[in-house]
Structure formats: structure tokens, C-alpha cells
Amino acid sequence: MFDVNLLNEPGQQNEKTADNSISFDLDPIDIIDRKINNKEVTNNLSENSKKKDWFLIIIIILIIGIIISVLLGYYFQKI
Amino acid sequence: MSALPALIGISIHENKYYYLSWIPSESGPLVIDYGTTIIKEQDIPFDYFIDKIKEYNINPRFTIALSNQHIKYNFLESYNPLIDDWNNRNNYDKIFQSSYDSYIYNTEDGNFNIHILKSIKNNIVNQIKHKKYPLANLSIGIFSALTGVKSWYNLENFGNYIILKLSKRNILELLIIRDRQFSSYVVGQKNNDNFNITSFFGNKKYKEDISETIKSFFNNSLDLKDYEKIFYYSIGGNKNDANLFSSFNSDKFILINPFKRLNLDDNCNPKLSEINLSSYAELGNAFGGIDV
Numbered sequence A: 001m002f003d004v005n006l007l008n009e010p011g012q013q014n015e016k017t018a019d020n021s022i023s024f025d026l027d028p029i030d031i032i033d034r035k036i037n038n039k040e041v042t043n044n045l046s047e048n049s050k051k052k053d054w055f056l057i058i059i060i061i062l063i064i065g066i067i068i069s070v071l072l073g074y075y076f077q078k079i
Numbered sequence B: 001m002s003a004l005p006a007l008i009g010i011s012i013h014e015n016k017y018y019y020l021s022w023i024p025s026e027s028g029p030l031v032i033d034y035g036t037t038i039i040k041e042q043d044i045p046f047d048y049f050i051d052k053i054k055e056y057n058i059n060p061r062f063t064i065a066l067s068n069q070h071i072k073y074n075f076l077e078s079y080n081p082l083i084d085d086w087n088n089r090n091n092y093d094k095i096f097q098s099s100y101d102s103y104i105y106n107t108e109d110g111n112f113n114i115h116i117l118k119s120i121k122n123n124i125v126n127q128i129k130h131k132k133y134p135l136a137n138l139s140i141g142i143f144s145a146l147t148g149v150k151s152w153y154n155l156e157n158f159g160n161y162i163i164l165k166l167s168k169r170n171i172l173e174l175l176i177i178r179d180r181q182f183s184s185y186v187v188g189q190k191n192n193d194n195f196n197i198t199s200f201f202g203n204k205k206y207k208e209d210i211s212e213t214i215k216s217f218f219n220n221s222l223d224l225k226d227y228e229k230i231f232y233y234s235i236g237g238n239k240n241d242a243n244l245f246s247s248f249n250s251d252k253f254i255l256i257n258p259f260k261r262l263n264l265d266d267n268c269n270p271k272l273s274e275i276n277l278s279s280y281a282e283l284g285n286a287f288g289g290i291d292v
Helices: A028-033 A046-078 B046-051 B081-091 B094-099 B118-131 B141-152 B204-218 B239-247 B274-287
Strands: B004-013 B016-025 B028-038 B058-066 B071-077 B100-106 B110-117 B135-140 B161-167 B171-178 B181-191 B194-202 B229-235 B253-255
Touching (some): B058 B118, B058 B274, B094 B118, B141 B161, B141 B274, B194 B204
Parallel strands (some): B004 B058, B058 B135
């Protein structure tokens, strides 16, 4: 496939074009774990979303706890 | 934390650098910076592009797309090795060979040759070597856009297509791909409803067809022949022409917008019009071989 890279050796190019791809020597796990300025680089990354999930669960448990306490308090006051 | 690998693409057009920086991420290339800056001195300001993203702690690598200013092209029809050799000796004398690096691309009908001034190429390579940054690719305007189109769009089902560049003074550049191979590189000028080819490098049997096809864009007789897609972009081109292409309401005309296909970091949302975003098409060699 026709692909121009003037960094190749001059001369016939047709067999050299396959070498023009950009590649990074990176372990995929390395990409996933990276953070920039405490912000995830990648979308949908597990670590941050897990933290958010736990935070939500704790908040919901607390709210349910408060509601139950209020209801119980109200019930015992009536008795 | 180790530095992030980053790719900084620079394309040079007239008095401007267009640049775009990206880092690899789980969902593909993530753009962290892009923009334009005026060329103020002969040396490319590599550190300027790095400084703009220094908060990311990056390990940069560059790609550069040059303008046609220091490039020469020719197309030599191929007959047999003896005649080809004789042709080559007649076309290139010793002074030319010592001044230019020549890149030869075999096609069905002959050789398409790109020649770059050695002094220009060496100057760029030495500048970047001096800074100790790696240079991953050195390409040229519309040829870099082709690399980008191959990365940004799914071309699996298309064999015949055109990359079309609209420039100042109604100059059009075209890269014709037939059967997924280079067919010809054409430069011409639009004059009202007419289109005159000023330079043609490729198989001459298609020259008239291409001229007719381009003329048909401007005189309301749209005739794409067997071309399946026209990928177009504009760098300072006539806005009316770009609007004309979009007014065809044809899915065969595609305005190249690299940003549509890329993920952008939160602080990096493009606020330009689609046609102005297409000016970044020549940064395509920064995505060579990467499926976006």
C-alpha cells in the first residue's frame, strides 16, 4: 500500500511502506494504570469507577440507615 | 511515575505549523493538545510543542508533514529495465542526485518519484537529533492526509477514491487511488466552472477522466465516474467550494475531520467549524498504521 515516509532509505519504496506504522512499546496494563494529574487518561477505567461505586453504596446505606432510625424513633416515641 | 509516550504531529503549511499531540489510551489515541502557530524562524520549535503539554509528563516522539516547497515530483513510464535505466540516467544528472533524495514508488504503469532536497531533510533530521527527540515519520502534505484517511476511515470496501485538497488561489491538489494503489497526483486550478490541470504525475489514460470529474463538481453535472469516495479538506481554500461539496448531500463526499474519529481530553474540545478542523488532515502521518 502506498505510504510516504521520507525517513526511509531513498530508492525503491514499495517493500518499505509496511514499516511506516506508528507503534508504542507499551504493556497494555501500563496504559490502564496510568493517571495524569489525578485524572484518568482512559475512558471507562475500572479503578476510578469502582471507587465511585463504593462511595455511592456507602451513601445509600447511610441514607437508608438514617430513614430507618427516624422511623424507629418516631415509632418508639408514639409507644 | 514513568513518562507517558506521546506522539506530536506537526504539519507545515505556508507560514503556519498545525500541530496535534496524542497519547495512547485504552480507547485509542487520546488528543491532549492541538492548534496552530505562526512560523517565526527557520528551526522547528520542538520545545514549544512539548511545553504546551508539559503537565502530562510525556516522553515525546514527533512526526512531520512538509509542504511541497522543497519537493519535486515526476512520473516515468516503465517499458523494460534497459529503457528505464536509460531514462533514469537522462532524467537525473550528478548534481541532481547529489542534491536530492529520491523515493521511487512502482505503479502499474511506471514509477512515481518524489525528490526531497537533501539539505532540507538533513536540516530537520539534525535539528531533532540535536534535541534528542525521536522522529517517527517525515511525509508531505496530501500524502500525509492519505495516511490519515486510511487510519480514520474504513476503506475496506473502497478501491477507487480521491483525496482532494482545497488551497488558496483556487488551487486544488488531488491524490487518485485506484484499486487501492497510487494512480496519480494532480495539481490544478479552478477558474469559475472550469478546472485546468497544471501538473499531472501518473497514468495519462486517466488524465482526461479526472479533469472531467473535477469540472463536473463545479458545473452542476456531478459525474464521479467509478470513484466511490471523495475525501476533501481545505487549508485556506475557497469556502464556497467546500460548501458546494457539502451541498451535494452525497455520502460519496466526505469532509475529512480527524477529530470526529478521535477521543479528546476534557480540556481539548474543538471549537472550530468542521471545515477549519479539516485543515488538520495533513497530520495524518501521526496516525500511520493505527486503526482509530
